[in-house]
Amino acid sequence: MLLGMTNTPAHSPAAVPGDRAPIPRLAGERESMEAFLEWHRRTFELKCEGLGQEELSSRTVAPSTLSLHGLARHLAGCERWWFRQQFAGEDVPILYYSDEDPDQDMDSLDGDAQEALAVWRSECARSREIVAAAESLDQRGTSLRTGEPFTLRWMLLSLIAEYARHNGHADLLREAIDGKVGH
Template sequence: MPRMSDQPARWSQATVYPDMWSDPDDDPRNSAGPSPDGERATLQDFLTNYRMTLRMKCEGLNAEQLARRSVPPSTMSLLGLVRHLAEVERGWRNWISDADPLPKLYGERDADFDGAVGEPAVVEAAYADLEREQAATDAALAEHPDLGERVGKDRTAVRELMVHRIDEYARHCGHADLLRERIDGRVGQ
């Protein structure tokens, strides 16, 4: 006898490779031609693709779904990840600068996740915060074209900051995979 469950059935939008998020021809992360030349361009390309992956994992969901928590006691949600990454982008600018630290966007520790509530205005603000903070961090790093240059109070290499950004997005895209599957069953890379 089949059991009733509130678990969504697994599915993918892809038809060519059913374990992928979208078909290769429809995937905005796939670009025609060879990969970028140079270390900085390669690092930026990976970062851009992970940023896009996070957005793709959030597409098509309403505010309540975006704010839905994974499993107790975790406070993680897709909306929380968007807010967290906006907060983290701002924090990276503190690594670059010798000035006083920028204030946190959302306040106390974990407020980025705790404040991720299913309201359209909160979702809209989170995406605006993320775009603004990404652009500001990109601009701050662009002022330092030498990847070996050491910046900020801790004298961190620009290369290390770039790699750390990729690592942060990649890790959270893995979380986003699981969160999205839990919400509506959609799977894929």
């Protein structure tokens, strides 16, 4: 080990104090996946914290049309699509998407950004309830597009990857807005 280095780098998700619950290092599969997903949800929330409508809706990384507002809409739609519609089979409308305008979650920034964040938080809360009610990681949902089954395990891992990808985008957006960096 190099001088001054520890086995827990400062950038490790489990090592970040204060702003997020630590991810347990000695946990079962389900607890670990739920903790990582919560960590990523909170990371996204922190990236949006303290910003107003203009900053949340700004598209600061040219030529991309990404914005934190658009990401909030997109992630709310992902939460609803995967947890409520496909896994739990709830009959609720799709958020921010249509066949005529499949990119409206990112492209159409009409409406209040804080409201979009509130919808995202609400969808996360409902997703947590669905996961808590699931009996096992092997419980199945069904793809509405293909009819194929998938497990809660697969879905949680997919959402962790989705959030990790978009948190990288959120990092770039936030740094371009006000120079704030870090995870």
